[in-house]
Amino acid sequence: MIKHHPSDETLFRYAAGSLEPGPRIVVAVHVGGCEVCASRIGEFEAVGGSQLHDIEPDELEAGALDRAMAMIEADEAGRRTLAARPGLPRAEVGIRLPEVLDECGIGPWRWIGPGVRWSRVTLPGDDNANVMLLKVRAGRRLPEHTHAGHEYTHVLQGSFSDARGRYGPGDLDEADDDVQHQPIVDKDGECICIAALEGQMKLRGFFGRLIQPLIG
Known part of the structure; x- marks a missing residue:
């Protein structure tokens, strides 16, 4: 049972298309398996559509239609270019990833600490989006950290806990700079998550400072 969901603000930004690409892909993974959040997004989209319907139309500026058509053509040309490019490299990560990640590149697992x-x-x-998969050994305690911005973490397999509760498969943990925590993976198996950062994670302690340059 999914117990932890994105905030309404995040779901609204997702529905409006204003959520950054990194967090958007993590929220999309969650929404793909969460009927509650999918329904909530439908409500936000319906409200947005109703507001657009009630807005009095303005006359178009001269050349506005031509500019809009040029933008559509440029977008279509860009999509054809992306489609013609070789697929992004994908490494075998050991689990079946959600379909929403099928077009993403997946790098090999790299060591950043004991059991991590x-x-x-x-x-x-978008090569600059800060998105990663994390695989953590059962019982492993991660470095204590806070955030400069938001961190979105969706659990794909296993579970972890911190002072705010337990997060299992399908749960999404949304943390901001008011949250300082130290996740601990449950002892019954390794935990695999997908995470995106808006801003930076600020790790504490010697080990945290050691691996900070690897994570960004």
Whole structure:
């Protein structure tokens, strides 16, 4: 049972298309398996559509239609270019990833500490999005940290806990700079998550400072 969901603000930004690409892909993974959040997004989209319907139309500026058509053609040309490019590299990560990640590049697992591995996730058309897969050994305690911005973490397999509760498969943990925590993976198996950062994670302690340059 899914117990932890994105905030309404995040779901609204997702529905409005204003959520950054990294967090958007993590929220999309969650929404793909969460009927509650999918329904909530439908409500936000309906409200947005109703507001658009009630807005009095303005006359178009001269040349506005031509500019809009040029933008559509440029977008279509960009999509054809992306489609013609070779697929992004994908490494075998050991689990079946959600379909929403099928077009993403998946890097190999890399060591960042005892019992902790990470894999870079590359988004089509956005090489700068800070998205990663994390695989953590059962019972492993992660470095204590806070955030400069928001961190979105969706559990794909296994579970972890911190002072705010327990997060299992399908749960999404949304943390901001008011949250300082130290996740601990449950002892019954390794935990695999997909995470995206808006801003940076600020790790504490010697081990945290050691691996900070690897995570960003």
